[in-house]
Amino acid sequence: MKTDLxxxxxxxxxxxxxxxxxxxDEQTKIETINELMDILKKIDLxxxxxxxxxxxxxxxxxxxxxxxxxxxxxxxxxxxALEFFPDLKDLVHESKDRxxxxxxxxxxxxxxxxGINVNKGKAIDFELIKHEIExxxxxxxxxxxxxxxxxxxxxxLYIADNAGEIFFDRILIKEIIKQNKNVVLVVKSGPxxxxxxxxxxxxxxxxxxxxxxxxxxxKIGLNLDHLSEEFLKEYKDSDMIISxxxxxxxxxxxxxxxxxxILKAKCEKIARELGVNYLDVVLVKRKPSWxxxxx
Amino acid sequence: MKTDLxxxxxxxxxxxxxxxxxxxDEQTKIETINELMDILKKIDLxxxxxxxxxxxxxxxxxxxxxxxxxxxxxxxxxxxALEFFPDLKDLVHESKDRxxxxxxxxxxxxxxxxGINVNKGKAIDFELIKHEIExxxxxxxxxxxxxxxxxxxxxxLYIADNAGEIFFDRILIKEIIKQNKNVVLVVKSGPxxxxxxxxxxxxxxxxxxxxxxxxxxxKIGLNLDHLSEEFLKEYKDSDMIISxxxxxxxxxxxxxxxxxxILKAKCEKIARELGVNYLDVVLVKRKPSWxxxxx
Numbered sequence: 026m027k028t029d030l031x032x033x034x035x036x037x038x039x040x041x042x043x044x045x046x047x048x049x050d051e052q053t054k055i056e057t058i059n060e061l062m063d064i065l066k067k068i069d070l071x072x073x074x075x076x077x078x079x080x081x082x083x084x085x086x087x088x089x090x091x092x093x094x095x096x097x098x099x100x101x102x103x104x105x106a107l108e109f110f111p112d113l114k115d116l117v118h119e120s121k122d123r124x125x126x127x128x129x130x131x132x133x134x135x136x137x138x139x140g141i142n143v144n145k146g147k148a149i150d151f152e153l154i155k156h157e158i159e160x161x162x163x164x165x166x167x168x169x170x171x172x173x174x175x176x177x178x179x180x181x182l183y184i185a186d187n188a189g190e191i192f193f194d195r196i197l198i199k200e201i202i203k204q205n206k207n208v209v210l211v212v213k214s215g216p217x218x219x220x221x222x223x224x225x226x227x228x229x230x231x232x233x234x235x236x237x238x239x240x241x242x243x244k245i246g247l248n249l250d251h252l253s254e255e256f257l258k259e260y261k262d263s264d265m266i267i268s269x270x271x272x273x274x275x276x277x278x279x280x281x282x283x284x285x286x287i288l289k290a291k292c293e294k295i296a297r298e299l300g301v302n303y304l305d306v307v308l309v310k311r312k313p314s315w316x317x318x319x320x
Numbered sequence: 321m322k323t324d325l326x327x328x329x330x331x332x333x334x335x336x337x338x339x340x341x342x343x344x345d346e347q348t349k350i351e352t353i354n355e356l357m358d359i360l361k362k363i364d365l366x367x368x369x370x371x372x373x374x375x376x377x378x379x380x381x382x383x384x385x386x387x388x389x390x391x392x393x394x395x396x397x398x399x400x401a402l403e404f405f406p407d408l409k410d411l412v413h414e415s416k417d418r419x420x421x422x423x424x425x426x427x428x429x430x431x432x433x434x435g436i437n438v439n440k441g442k443a444i445d446f447e448l449i450k451h452e453i454e455x456x457x458x459x460x461x462x463x464x465x466x467x468x469x470x471x472x473x474x475x476x477l478y479i480a481d482n483a484g485e486i487f488f489d490r491i492l493i494k495e496i497i498k499q500n501k502n503v504v505l506v507v508k509s510g511p512x513x514x515x516x517x518x519x520x521x522x523x524x525x526x527x528x529x530x531x532x533x534x535x536x537x538x539k540i541g542l543n544l545d546h547l548s549e550e551f552l553k554e555y556k557d558s559d560m561i562i563s564x565x566x567x568x569x570x571x572x573x574x575x576x577x578x579x580x581x582i583l584k585a586k587c588e589k590i591a592r593e594l595g596v597n598y599l600d601v602v603l604v605k606r607k608p609s610w611x612x613x614x615x
Contacts, residue, residue, distance in 0.1 A: 030349055031336045038329035054325055062357035 026278040029294050032074040033065055040081045046094040047085060057088040073275040075245040082217055093216035102137055102189030103228050109151045113196050125168055127200040132306045133158035134193025135186060135270055135289045164305035171285055171308060178265035184211040186270030188225040195229050208235045209259045215243030246276030249320060260320055271295050279316025321573040324589050327369040328360055335376045341389040342380060352383040368570040370540035377512055388511035397432055397484030398523050404446045408491050411453065420463055422495040427601045428453035429488025430481060430565055430584045459600035466580055466603060473560040479506040481565030483520040490524050503530045504554045510538030541571030544615060555615055566590050574611025
């Protein structure tokens with residue numbers, strides 16, 4: 026997926042948000058934003074927005090010396106999600122179709138995101154997420170295909186998105202494991218925005234459930250130029266991928282594999298790519314028309 | 321009111337939106353955005369955001385030779401508002417307190433705005449606006465003060481915001497006139513975003529109701545460096561001002577006069593200044609703590 030010109034203000038917005046979290050002085054903020062604007066003048070619009078957004082986080086790290094500006098927020102949302110976890114389990118227990126309920130829950134968890142414009146780092150209302158899980162249907166719902174593919178699959182690669190959200194993913198992973206499937210979870214190799222790392226996955230107890238591998242980089246989505254050996258091995262072995270969130274959607278968009286995307290369309294660009302409305306939630310099987318690249 | 325760093329991406333976003341409306345080629349878009357980013361590196365954060373946003377519209381005009389990119393949208397929304405106008409009148413007729421209903425309607429009209437992030441130039445759902453008028457209370461409601469001040473006032477300056485919205489303003493202006501008050505309407509001297517000009521006010525039939533004066537510039541809000549003689553005369557003569565929308569709020573913020581602001585907080589910055597939540601609607605009398613500047 027290519028970057029649009031409308032991604033430029035969004036990328037700068039991510040920089041402003043990140044700088045606020047570093048508590049650096051005003052002059053550093055101004056200098057960083059100005060340097061970012063200089064870099065963006067030579068933006069490569071052929072790259073996915075995720076790759077161009079990566080610039081923000083390396084620049085902020087360099088300018089402020091804060092390695093993980095979102096650390097506190099990640100811990101906060103992990104803790105909140107942990108408290109909310111029994112409610113999520115109840116939602117599955119009370120449902121007629123446990124697998125479908127678990128997918129809806131995993132999708133609901135994708136509301137937790139500070140990288141872009143939607144929540145702006147505010148306190149997340151878990152009751153609101155629960156309301157969305159129970160009442161808002163998927164704008165694209167490829168559940169029947171998902172069930173069929175899952176039935177046939179042996180190894181499923183589950184590519185996580187955010188901290189906090191990973192507790193919601195655990196619900197879906199558990200349901201898949203119950204069907205005697207081999208699930209491998211993919212997390213980031215280091216801190217990038219509020220994305221889940223090994224530490225978050227372990228905090229959510231996922232190391233007791235599945236094998237966890239690191240992506241190979243601390244970059245948004247799956248940076249195809251920096252994939253780890255262990256990821257590549259599991260990827261080649263997998264017959265189904267569950268990809269969470271926009272960053273993974275952007276970077277895996279043209280990859281020809283049996284991928285199901287679960288995400289909330291948090292910007293107009295992604296909504297357009299999917300043919301849905303802004304803020305819609307989807308469970309969508311990738312379409313061959315999206316590309317035929319190989320990893 | 322000063323500009324925040326978070327206004328920078330918003331200003332660039334306004335540029336992207338405006339360029340799309342000019343139908344210029346991709347290269348012109350890129351060049352314009354790059355030039356804007358160069359200008360923003362020297363942004364004067366002491367100015368109101370409105371003044372810094374003005375840069376976008378003069379730059380787009382210069383680069384694309386399109387004098388009024390929002391012309392079609394203004395005409396479209398004037399037409400839609402005209403169709404909806406009988407419904408607005410019914411809302412007043414059916415209400416227990418006609419003046420309050422008219423203020424709520426004028427506030428509801430402030431949803432029509434393409435300059436910033438909320439509607440993104442999409443079709444506006446007038447039923448949704450009606451729902452907001454009828455069901456969403458003001459987050460700050462200085463109606464009792466408003467009534468008292470209006471009772472004492474002789475001449476009221478009504479500073480309009482957008483095309484389309486001006487039909488909603490007409491409802492409130494009519495109610496005020498009924499109380500034998502002298503109302504003078506202020507519109508822009510030329511095209512800026514979707515702001516109401518003399519043409520829009522005449523299309524809404526306001527020239528048959530009140531005297532209309534032009535602000536003195538085609539700039540966002542009331543640009544204090546470019547006020548017209550006729551505006552200044554009416555301003556000095558007025559004992560109450562009704563100011564619609566964010567642009568006027570930003571530029572009149574520090575001006576010591578008997579001003580009532582009616583607006584929807586369409587960004588976090590304005591919401592913070594008002595002490596309300598993003599997207600709240602207010603009827604607020606200006607506070608002396610906001611400043612003591614004079615026009």
